[in-house]
Amino acid sequence: MKTAWQRWRCLLGTGLILATSGIQAGEIAKELSDSYLQQVKDGKLVVVTEDIAGKPWPRVRLYRRVAAKPEEVAAVFTNYPGATKYIPNLLKSEISKQVSPCVAEVDYGVDIPILPDEYYTARNSLSLTNGVYRIDWKLLRATQTKDSEGCLRIEPYGEESLICYRNLVTPGSMMAPLLRGKAIDQMRETVTAIAKEVENQKKTSPAQLAKEVEALRAALGSGSQ
Secondary structure, three states, rough: OOOHHHHHHHHHHHHHHHHHHHHHHOHHHHHOOHHHHHHOOOOOOEEEEEEEOOOOOOOOEEEEEEEOOHHHHHHHOHHHHHHOOOOOOOEEEEEEEEEEOOOOEEEEOOOHHHHHHHEEEEEEEEEEEOEEEEEEEEEEOOOOOOEEEEEEEEEEEEEEEEEEEEEEOOOOOHHHHHHHHHHHHHHHHHHHHHHHHHHHHHHHHHHHHHHHHHHHHHHHOOOOO
């Protein structure tokens, strides 16, 4: 017959297993190998590249754990005018057309090393499905870039969030192969900056974060996804 301690330890162990399996059950977590998942748990940024035939730059997927709720991450990211305050090398981020509450055309400006600065417009679309927030973007026009498409997905990860930032850019410059590494570094810096901004707002600017969350909920509640 089990003692009270043995029964408690058994229940605790079961709870930990369930908690762990729950954390790993998300669609984003399932994309990661055990090694990559452990790196995410340790707070590291995981970068996965996939070479695409005919493309000078690879499709890049970046995974990171964020110490905030998914809706908080989505709320900060979709406050597009605020992006220049925390994303490195971002010169401009302005909504030029609000297509619907969940769809916006955003004008960006980016400081590009060696080459002239890049200015482009992307259509960003917000959605929420089964607890996973998603922002898709598609290039509409640009001064140099030929094409760009990607998305940010955000799912619950225990009491925090797991994000996947995916991007595939087709540059227009002949020097594109030389800038491949720089482009991936910029994506690293962007994802890191997004995570740190959300975590920082939770600690130092909760009122601002609350306003962003309220705006996010209003957009999603409009039924325009």
